[in-house]
Amino acid sequence: MEKELQNFKIARFALNARYDDIGEASVEQLKRHLLDALGSLIHACNKPAIQKLLRQLQVMGEGGKCKVPLIENLPYDRAAQLYTALIRYPDFMDNFMGKEATCHPSDNIGPLLAVAQFGPISGKDFLAAMAVAYQIECRLVLEIPVMKEGIDHTLLLGYSMTAGIARLLNLTEERTAHALGITGTSISPMVSSRASYTYEWKGFASSLDALNCVNICFLAREGMTGPVAIFEGPKGFDDVFGMKLDYDWDSETFELLPRCVLKKYNVEVHAQATLEALDELRKQQQVNPEEIENLELTTFLTAYHIIGSGAYGNRQIVETKEQADHSLFYAAAVLLLDGEVYPEQYEPERIKNNDVQQLLKKVKVSTGFPLHQPLIVAGILDPYTVAYPDKMKTKVEISMKNGQTLTREQEDYHGFFTRPFTWNDTIEKFRRLSNNIISAEMQEQLIGIVRNLENLPEISTLINLLAAI
Template sequence: MTQAEQLAAFVVQASYGDLSKSVCQQLKIRVLDALGCAIGAMDGEPILLIRSQNEDFGGTSRCTMIGGGQGAPDRTAFYHSALVRYLDFNDSYLAKGETCHPSDNLGAILAAAEYAHQKGQVFMTALAVSYQVHCRLSDVAPLRAKGFDHTTQGAYAVAAGVSKALGMDQTKTAHAIALCGTAFNALRVTRTGKLSHWKGLAYPHTAFGCTHATFLAMRGITGPLGVFEGNKGFMDTISGRFEIDWSRENLERVNQTIIKRYNAEIHSQTAIEGILELKEEYGFSAAEVARIEIDIFDVAYHIIGGGEEGDKTLVSSKEEADHSLPYMIAVAVLDDRVMPDQYLLERIQNNDVQALLRKVTVRPSEAYSRQFPDQMPCRITVSLLNGRLMVKEKQDYEGFHTRPIRWETVVQKFERLSSPYTDAPLRREIIDAVANLDSIQIAYLMRLLAKVQVSMA
C-alpha cells in the first residue's frame, strides 16, 4: 500500500473503544475550550464578513451554524473553523520544528458529523484521529523552516477526521487524503512580516477546501495515491523523507497538546505568566519600568520576539499584537491580564502600551532552546528606574502538559468568553452536553450552539 492507503487504514480501523479514559477526558476539555474560543469570537470583524458571504451565497442547508442559520458542510466548516481560530486562544501542539493547533480541525469534523447524523462517540473518535495525524506529521515532517505553513500538514488531518466522521471506507478515505494533501500546500508568509486577517483564516480555508474535497472523494472522485512518496509528491518537493508506521499508531497524542491560559500566541504563555507573577510579588507599576529583558527559546524568539519572522515592535492590528511578545508583555504589565479586550484597536493604539513595548527586549537562549519543546523556559528581568532589579525564571505554565489544565478551569474560561453571547442556562446546557459528549447526538449539541447570540452586550 502507498503511505496514503496506510494512513487510510489507520483512520478506518480507529474506534471509540480505542480511546483511553484520559483521551476521552482531554478531548472533552479541548472541545469545550475550542467552543469557548468560537463563541467569544462571534462579533469579530472577519467572522461577520464570512457569515455575510455564507448568507449571500445560500445553498443547501445541511449543517447548523453556531449563532443560528444553516449552510452547506464545507462553508459551515469554514465558518466554525474561523470562529475557533479568530481569537488565537485555542490549543496547540509543540514539535521541535513545528507548532500546530489541532482544535483547528473541530469545525470541519463538527460539520461532517452533523451531516452524517453521527453520535458523539463517532465525533470524538474522528477528532482524536485528526489530532493524531496532525501532531505526528508535525513531529516527523516540520515545514516552518522551509517556508510552508503548518496548515499544510493540517490538510491531511482534516481529510482523516472528516472521512472518519462521514464513515467512509478505506479506499475513499485514501483518495480524500490524496486530494487534500496535493491541493493545500500553504506558504508561511501568512505569519511573517505585517500580519493580516489571513493569519486567522488560513486554517479555516484549509478546513473548507479539505471538507469539500473529502465529500468529492465520498462520491467517487479519485486523487494521486502517491501523494506522500510518489514522484514530485510531498516528500520529494516539500518535506523530505520521513516514516510513520500507521499500523503502530494509537490515539493518545491529544494528551500532549496544551491549552492557553492567556489570549496570546502559544510560545508566550510562560513569559506572560512570569511577568504577571513578578508584578504580583513586587507590586511595581508600568511607570516605574526602565526595561524588561526576556531570554527565551529560539522558536519563540523567531516567531514572536523579533527574529526571522519580522520586527515585533511595529504593532497596529490584532493580528500583529497577538504575535508580538513585546506587546503582550507590555499590555500584561499595564492591564494585569491578556484577554480579548487587550486586542481592541483602541487598546493597541494607546500611547501607554506603544511606549512600554519598546522597552521590552527579547533574546534567544541556546540553553533554553535545547529544553524546548519538552519545556517552555524563559527568564524575565525587570529593571526599574530606581535601579531595582527583579528576575524570574520559569520552565512551564498552567496549561502545559507538565501542568495540565483542569476541567473546572476550562469551564471558567468558557464562561468568561461566552458570557457576552449567551445566558447562564444556555452555557450550562452546552457545558453539560460536552461533559456527556459520548452519550449524545451531535445534532443536539448543534441545536444548543444555534441559540448563541451574535451580541448580547
C-alpha cells in the first residue's frame, strides 16, 4: 500500500484537532502570547516603517470586508499583511527554539485575525486555530530545520499559516492538502533577510507570507489544485534539501506549546539569558559603564552565529534599529548604560549616541569551544551548545579598569519555558508597550477580552476593539 502523503496528514491534524485536547494550561499560555502580540501590534502603530506599509496599502486601494487598525477596511489578504506586520515589526514577540532553527509562532496570529472575519468564529475556534498553527510550525522547525540550508524559517511559517487559515475557513482535507502544496512551492525566502547588515524587511517578511497564504487558501477553497507531494515528490524537500519529513501527524498533540517562550528584553531571543545575567551583575555590583575595560560574553553557537558576528556577519556595526536588535554587542552596551532594552533603545538618536557606540566596541562574544567548524564537532565539544535549546547557558565577565573582574553564569531567563511569564508579567509588558498609544480604558478592555477569550461567542468583540485603534 502506498504511503500517505505528509500534506494530507498535516491537513487532517489541522482540521480535526480538538480544542479540549489543548489543555487548560496551554490555553492560558496561548492567551498570554496573544496579549503579548497585541502589545507589539499597538506599539508598532506609529513607527515610520509601518507608515511605509500603510501608504503602500492606500496606493493599492482601501476597501474590503476586514476591519483593521489605523486605516479603512481592507481585503482579507491585505488585512492579514497589516496585522502581521504590526505584530512582527517591534521584534518583541514570542519564540520557539529548536536545536538547529527557530521561529516566531505569533507570526501566525495576523492572518487568523483577518480570516476570522470571514464568518462567525468563536473565541474557542480562534484559540484552536492558533494552537494548531503554533504546533505545526514548531514541529516543522524540529523536523526540517531549513535555516541551516540558508532558507528562512518563514518558509515553515507558510505551512502553519495555511493550516490555521484552512481550519477557520473549514476547508476539506483534500483542499487543505492542495493549499499546503501551493504554499510550499510559492514561498521560499532566504535567511539573508536576517543576516548582517539587517534591513527593515526583516520585520516584514512574515507579513508577505500572511498575504500570500490567505490568497492561497481562498484559491484552494474554490478548488485550485497544487503539488500535494511537496515533501516526497520529484524536486520536493527530500530531493532538494535532503530533508525527509516522515512525521506521524495522526499521533500529534500540542506538546510543544509549553516550549514557546516570551521575551523579557526587546532583542533577538538568543540574547535573553546573557542580558539577564548582565543585568543582574549590573544591579548587584552597581557597575559604572565608564569604568569598564572590556566585556566578554560566552554563549552557544546559535547565538554566536546570529547575533555575535558569526555566520550571519558583523554585528558590531550598528546604525539602525533592525541591526541593533540583532546585535549582542549593542544590546549589552545599551543595557549597561540605560538599565533596560525596550523599543526606546532603538530610536535613531539613541543608537547613534557616542556612549553606546564606544562601549559596544569593548564587547567580545565567543563560544565555549574555540572552533566553530565543522558544526557537528563544535556542537559536541562546546558545553554551551550541547545544552541548547533545553538551556541557554551563558557567562558574563566584566573587566573593570581597577583590575576587578565581575562574573556571572546563567542557564535560562525570566520568560523562558523553565521560568515563564505569569499573567501579571504579560500584562505589565502589554501596558508598557501600549501606554500613550491607546487609553487606559482600552487597555483594560483588551486585557479582559483576551483573558476571557474562550468564553466569547464571537471573536468580533476583539476585532472591533482593535479596529478602533
